[in-house]
Amino acid sequence: MQTSYDHDNIFAKILREEIPCIKIFEDEHTLAFMDVMPQTSGHSLVIPKEPVSTLYELSDEAALACIKTVKRVGKAVQQAMNINGSTVFQHNGKDAGQTVPHFHIHILPGSLFGIKGHAAEFADPDELKITAEKIIACL
Ligand code: AMP
DSSP states (O other), X not given: OOOOOXXXXXXXXXXXXXXXXXXXXXXXXXXXXXXXXXXXXXXXXXXXXXXXXXXXXXXXXXXHHHHHHHHHHHHHHHHHTTOSOEEEEOOOSGGGTOOSSSOOEXXXXXXXXXXXXXXXXXXXHHHHHHHHHHHHHHO
């Protein structure tokens, strides 16, 4: 099912710099930043600058750009969090549990087992900034 894009969603506002994010990486097509309600320390997000809600509307060019950024940031997340594995996932639509309707890819150090619930609890912003610095140092 095709979904219409909500230009007022929170990630669209981050891209327009109307609200802040704790940025890890940015290039022409993508932005990576810390998840404010991390399911585990180091939980990061990669978004395209293209305004689409789900994977199924994403252009092939933007998909490639996202994967390149996920590879780069994901390796840095693993190194920074000193763990030799990560989980990469994304949701498509409300029925799949997507809460922010701008396409995004989650990078979680480690596995999904035994971690906090999805979008459940805000982290201390100062701790997020310290974690972001560690990841940036590994890029
Ligand atoms: P999803 O449920 O797949 O749409 O995931 C949305 C993610 O965005 C959740 O993990 C939230 O914790 C996270 N999130 C929501 N608002 C913000 C924000 N302002 N900055 C960073 N992450 C956010």
